[in-house]
Amino acid sequence: MTRQTSSAPRTIAFIGAGNMASAIFGGMIEAGYPASHIIATARSRETLDALEQRYGVNTTHDNADAVSRADVVVLGVKPQMMHDVCQALTPAVQAKKPLIVSVAAGITCESLERWLGGDLAVIRCMPNTPSLVGVGASGLFATPQVTDEQRALMDDMLTAVGIVEWVEEEGLLEAVTGVSGSGPAYFFLFIESLEAAGIELGLSAETARRLAIQTARGAAEMAFTSEHEPAELRRRVCSPNGTTERAVNSFENDDLRDIVARAAKASSVRAAEMARELDQ
Numbered sequence: 001m002t003r004q005t006s007s008a009p010r011t012i013a014f015i016g017a018g019n020m021a022s023a024i025f026g027g028m029i030e031a032g033y034p035a036s037h038i039i040a041t042a043r044s045r046e047t048l049d050a051l052e053q054r055y056g057v058n059t060t061h062d063n064a065d066a067v068s069r070a071d072v073v074v075l076g077v078k079p080q081m082m083h084d085v086c087q088a089l090t091p092a093v094q095a096k097k098p099l100i101v102s103v104a105a106g107i108t109c110e111s112l113e114r115w116l117g118g119d120l121a122v123i124r125c126m127p128n129t130p131s132l133v134g135v136g137a138s139g140l141f142a143t144p145q146v147t148d149e150q151r152a153l154m155d156d157m158l159t160a161v162g163i164v165e166w167v168e169e170e171g172l173l174e175a176v177t178g179v180s181g182s183g184p185a186y187f188f189l190f191i192e193s194l195e196a197a198g199i200e201l202g203l204s205a206e207t208a209r210r211l212a213i214q215t216a217r218g219a220a221e222m223a224f225t226s227e228h229e230p231a232e233l234r235r236r237v238c239s240p241n242g243t244t245e246r247a248v249n250s251f252e253n254d255d256l257r258d259i260v261a262r263a264a265k266a267s268s269v270r271a272a273e274m275a276r277e278l279d280q
Contacts, residue, residue: 009033009034009037010037010071010072010153011037011038011039011069011070011071011072012025012037012038012039012070012071012072012073012074012157013038013039013040013041013066013067013069013070013072013073013074013098014038014039014040014041014074014076015041015063015066015067015073015074015075015076015077015085015089016041016042016075016076016077016078016081016085017040017041017042017047017048017051017059017076018042018076019132020076020103020127020129020131020132021040021074021076021103022040022051022055023131023132023136023161024074024103024127024131024157024158024160024161025038025040025055025057026054026055026161027131027134027160027161028156028157028160029055029056029057030160031156031160033156033157033160035055035056035057036056036058038055038057038058039057039058039059039060039066039069039070040055040057040058040059040060040066041059041060041061041062041063041066042059042061043061045061048060048061063085063088063089063092064088064089064091064092065092067089067092067093067096067098068092068095068096070096070098071098071099072098072099072101072150072153073089073093073098073099073100073101074101074102074103075100075101075102075103075104075112076103076104077104078104079104079105079106079107079274079278080278082102082104082107082112082115082278083111083115083278086112086115086116087115089116090115090116090117093116093117093120094116094117097119097120099121099122099123099146099150099153100112100113100116100120100121100122100123101122101123101124101125101154102122102123102124102125103125103126103127105126105177105181105271105274106271106273106274106275106277106278107124107275107278108124108170108275108279109122109123109124109141109143109170111275111278111279112124113143119145120145121142121143121145121146121147121150122142122143122145122146123140123141123142123143123146123150123151123154124140124141124170124173125138125139125140125154125158126138126139126140126173126176126177126180126181127158127161127162127181128180128181128183128184129184130162130184131158131161131162134160134161134162135161135162136158136161136162136163137162137163137165137180137183138158138161138162138163138164138165138180139165139166139167139172139173139176139177139180139181140154140158140164140165140166140167141166141167141168141169141170141172141173142154142166151166171272173271174268174269174271174272175264175268177267177268177271178263178264178265178266178267178268178271179264181267181271182264182267183264186260186263187216190216191212191213191216194208194212194215194216195208195209195212196208198211198212234248
């Protein structure tokens with residue numbers, strides 16, 4: 001959390017401390033953020049006890065109390081619950097005026113600000129599930145009220161669990177959803193399909209799975225660390241008239257690029273639909 005040297009750490013309340021929220025503050029704590037400045041809320045006492053034991057954070061059932069003590073409020077409840085949660089928090093939010101951060105898909109900044117009483121700095125964040133293992137990808141959008149210091153704090157929070165990319169138009173978060181928000185499932189499906197192909201070719205299920213997963217892991221690491229773009233890495237693997245070239249040509253003949261583009265667009269369109277459905 002290197003950018004916090006100029007001032008005391010901010011108190012951050014996570015309203016709804018599910019897997020994604022705990023991944024974020026767990027990564028923050030591992031990176032050096034003081035657990036004493038993090039408040040987590042949940043409905044289950046069992047969940048709160050587990051969070052206290054594992055991370056040493058402050059916990060409470062009382063969302064409004066957490067907001068009253070926070071400089072930053074991270075809203076991590078399910079999208080369908082967000083309207084009611086926000087309305088219940090409005091008095092505490094208006095009294096404190098914290099930075100509002102939402103990790104819920106499909107809820108616009110305009111809706112959040114309206115539900116919480118207005119005149120607020122709001123950031124929407126679209127993280128993805130690999131944040132749970134420290135290699136996430138998060139897209140963020142900030143309203144004009146958000147300060148440079150608040151942006152820097154969000155960078156520090158989320159780089160603790162992966163990479164951060166800011167977009168300058170809120171609508172582009174729908175594209176982020178289509179690429180990285182939903183993207184892990186695409187790769188899981190490809191691994192699943194490659195495993196099945198290996199079994200059909202005669203490998204045992206265990207061997208096919210281990211080979212498929214390790215191959216995906218290795219390819220991703222090569223793409224992440226290489227100075228070359230993925231297209232060049234692909235070309236380097238494809239020897240002329242070789243086995244890989246034939247397999248890649250099969251993908252190309254089956255329009256794999258169009259299949260992926262249609263899938264990402266379908267996810268993006270659904271994100272826009274959710275925003276309209278949840279706007280009350």
